[in-house]
Amino acid sequence: MTTARKLHRIEGEFMMQNGSIMDPVIAYETWGNLNFLKDNAVLLFTGLSPSAHAASSTLDQSNGWWEQMLGKGKPIDTDTYFVICINSLGSCFGSTGPTSTNPATGIRYGIDFPVVTIEDIAASGQAVIEAFGIKHLYAVIGSSMGAMTALAHTVLYPHVAKGLVSISGNGRSEPFSIAIRSLQREIIRSDPEWKNGLYNTSPVMGMRLARKLGMLSYRSATEFKQRFGRERVPEERQTGDSFDIDFEVESYLDAHAKKFTGTFDANCYLYLSRAMDLFDIADHGGSVVKALSKVGAQRVMIIGVETDLLFPLHQQEELVEGLSTAGREVHFHRLSSLQGHDAFLVDMDQFRPLICDFFNCTMNQPGQLHSI
Amino acid sequence: MTTARKLHRIEGEFMMQNGSIMDPVIAYETWGNLNFLKDNAVLLFTGLSPSAHAASSTLDQSNGWWEQMLGKGKPIDTDTYFVICINSLGSCFGSTGPTSTNPATGIRYGIDFPVVTIEDIAASGQAVIEAFGIKHLYAVIGSSMGAMTALAHTVLYPHVAKGLVSISGNGRSEPFSIAIRSLQREIIRSDPEWKNGLYNTSPVMGMRLARKLGMLSYRSATEFKQRFGRERVPEERQTGDSFDIDFEVESYLDAHAKKFTGTFDANCYLYLSRAMDLFDIADHGGSVVKALSKVGAQRVMIIGVETDLLFPLHQQEELVEGLSTAGREVHFHRLSSLQGHDAFLVDMDQFRPLICDFFNCTMNQPGQLHSI
Numbered sequence: 001m002t003t004a005r006k007l008h009r010i011e012g013e014f015m016m017q018n019g020s021i022m023d024p025v026i027a028y029e030t031w032g033n034l035n036f037l038k039d040n041a042v043l044l045f046t047g048l049s050p051s052a053h054a055a056s057s058t059l060d061q062s063n064g065w066w067e068q069m070l071g072k073g074k075p076i077d078t079d080t081y082f083v084i085c086i087n088s089l090g091s092c093f094g095s096t097g098p099t100s101t102n103p104a105t106g107i108r109y110g111i112d113f114p115v116v117t118i119e120d121i122a123a124s125g126q127a128v129i130e131a132f133g134i135k136h137l138y139a140v141i142g143s144s145m146g147a148m149t150a151l152a153h154t155v156l157y158p159h160v161a162k163g164l165v166s167i168s169g170n171g172r173s174e175p176f177s178i179a180i181r182s183l184q185r186e187i188i189r190s191d192p193e194w195k196n197g198l199y200n201t202s203p204v205m206g207m208r209l210a211r212k213l214g215m216l217s218y219r220s221a222t223e224f225k226q227r228f229g230r231e232r233v234p235e236e237r238q239t240g241d242s243f244d245i246d247f248e249v250e251s252y253l254d255a256h257a258k259k260f261t262g263t264f265d266a267n268c269y270l271y272l273s274r275a276m277d278l279f280d281i282a283d284h285g286g287s288v289v290k291a292l293s294k295v296g297a298q299r300v301m302i303i304g305v306e307t308d309l310l311f312p313l314h315q316q317e318e319l320v321e322g323l324s325t326a327g328r329e330v331h332f333h334r335l336s337s338l339q340g341h342d343a344f345l346v347d348m349d350q351f352r353p354l355i356c357d358f359f360n361c362t363m364n365q366p367g368q369l370h371s372i
Numbered sequence: 373m374t375t376a377r378k379l380h381r382i383e384g385e386f387m388m389q390n391g392s393i394m395d396p397v398i399a400y401e402t403w404g405n406l407n408f409l410k411d412n413a414v415l416l417f418t419g420l421s422p423s424a425h426a427a428s429s430t431l432d433q434s435n436g437w438w439e440q441m442l443g444k445g446k447p448i449d450t451d452t453y454f455v456i457c458i459n460s461l462g463s464c465f466g467s468t469g470p471t472s473t474n475p476a477t478g479i480r481y482g483i484d485f486p487v488v489t490i491e492d493i494a495a496s497g498q499a500v501i502e503a504f505g506i507k508h509l510y511a512v513i514g515s516s517m518g519a520m521t522a523l524a525h526t527v528l529y530p531h532v533a534k535g536l537v538s539i540s541g542n543g544r545s546e547p548f549s550i551a552i553r554s555l556q557r558e559i560i561r562s563d564p565e566w567k568n569g570l571y572n573t574s575p576v577m578g579m580r581l582a583r584k585l586g587m588l589s590y591r592s593a594t595e596f597k598q599r600f601g602r603e604r605v606p607e608e609r610q611t612g613d614s615f616d617i618d619f620e621v622e623s624y625l626d627a628h629a630k631k632f633t634g635t636f637d638a639n640c641y642l643y644l645s646r647a648m649d650l651f652d653i654a655d656h657g658g659s660v661v662k663a664l665s666k667v668g669a670q671r672v673m674i675i676g677v678e679t680d681l682l683f684p685l686h687q688q689e690e691l692v693e694g695l696s697t698a699g700r701e702v703h704f705h706r707l708s709s710l711q712g713h714d715a716f717l718v719d720m721d722q723f724r725p726l727i728c729d730f731f732n733c734t735m736n737q738p739g740q741l742h743s744i
Contacts, residue, residue, distance in 0.1 A: 111615070115614050172602065173602070174593065174596070174597050174602075175593075175596040175597055175599075175600040175601065175602070175619065175620075175621035176588070176592075176593030176596045176597065176621075177593075178602075178619050178621055178622070179584075179588055179596065179621050179622065179625055180588060182617075182619070182621075182622045182625075183581065183584050183585060183588065183625070185615055186581060186584070187559065187581055189615060190563075190577050190581060191562075192564060205562050209555065209558060209559055209562060212551075212555050212558070213555060213585065216548070216551055216552060216555070220548075221546065221547075221548035221549075221681070221684065224546070224547040224548045224551065225546050225547055225548065227547075228547040229547065230544065230545070230546075230547070230550075230652060242487050242646065243483070243557055243561060243642055243646065245554075246649075247547065247550050247554070247649065248547075249547035249548075249550055249551050249554075250550070250551065250554045253551055253554075253555070270615055274614065274615065277618075277619065280602060309593070312593065
């Protein structure tokens, strides 16, 4: 993958949750400097599809997927914090996953890669910070799948992170989101080009259709209504085929889906998608409430979005209730963004001040700019 | 199709909205008797996939898709009303559609069938009642796509229906539901077995995947959570393939999808799905409000369901507002059913008394049974 050479990596023996012993590479990027006390580190886990390139850095000056949130003078100010973002185990941007060579066979793992769990990804993040000699994190943070991973991390390693930021996350997958992801995976696996995971060229059609279904679950009907209404694509872009793209909303989904299919590996998608279904924090204690009582972080921020179909607000409320009961200091924000599950990537005006507040940033708040 | 021989049919020249002249067969079923004044008829339009077999009848004693709502002593009491349900033009249960033989070529139409609109389906229903010499309907009624059709009917033929019942319907498709249906169609068209509509055996895989996406849009996340939680299928039904069915919700969707693929033709699905996208009542007057002022029915019942993702409640509210402004007597019911868009097929306890009330039925109401 193109960004891999720009990444730092660690390697080392690692036992996965299903018992497999691996020797994986974990790719990561960092921003800022680790201080002498090694107490200013922030560990950032990603959603399903991003790489470790969360923001531009000296290694890679291109914009990252959370460019507005991370950097000098930004909400997570890298003049203050040493931020580490890892590429999830099982992904395809430098970390070991289904696209890597299986040392036992000398060929690509494909679907012979062991089952990946959210706990495995959390453990691989822990391995990275241990390689830095970091014993305590200022916070562990993540959004979507990354929020699941951050939660798993603070339960598995309760003495490490002092803070937890969970954005549009949950403690376990519910059947509606499982059903959506299961259908995405079946669409990919039904593409004849998938070839039971042994493709040489990507199953582009399956990936494109799965991504479109993803987009439907990541955004909201209200946003679509406001953005697209019943607008048709201009005549010069119509093909005359009555089943081809006609409405602007169809064109939008098509453009996004085509962009995605070139960047993400199909088998990696299957593995990480499945990891989200399998995750249930209740596995760590017998119930959600008991598991949440094991969260090590004392200061917690939970953010949820009212229009999120995939990680609905009652799931963030479940975390807030459990963590409050367990005596943690919980800051809960329910946002009215229209952008659904994707809001944390888009609606910066609502997210920026909250992240800034948690990380005590000194940037001007929108309200302060106009104060008299 | 198996039920076609049990249906009544009309034939006759017919100009479709796109200008094509056809000589279609319109299949229908009836229940009850048309009275001497011919003023007790009810015209029922269906959703996308049902046949005209709404309830058991002397012609076909098997249960119909709205068995509990239609018949002797039922909410639409066939001792009082003469009910006609038509199989939509473009469908595959006896009416002319893509599976019919194109007289110009001697072979199946496939995707050479003209574009079908909701207005065409409404017109074909009108042709059926005219064949009976019916000038006035007690009511026109429909759910989902059938509700769109019923609305189109009372706008196109304002002097015919005295009443309108619109269940989980709308005045036009919004981009989120267009996007879902567009993706369903693309999934079907991407199945190599579809062969540009010239398949000999059904594109089963595409139909199954499209149906699963349909199920996700027809039900609700809350219902799935209550019914399935994170239940796994028993070990004896697991295949060991980690991407195969594991959760009960996946098994449920798979069973429903397999059932559907045997009964509905893929090209018919494409045509009727597209008809829903194209429908915009505003085409009849320049705006939704102006179009609704042309509704002929004076007495209207609108029913919507809070958990409906595909025809969300604000769409029924739009109808209620427009029709109230236009001076119609509007009865609006917003139901809290968990079954989403499918509630009218499932949550009979909530729908039965409303339909009964509109049709002045004499059946015992649940409340009355226990009155003191």
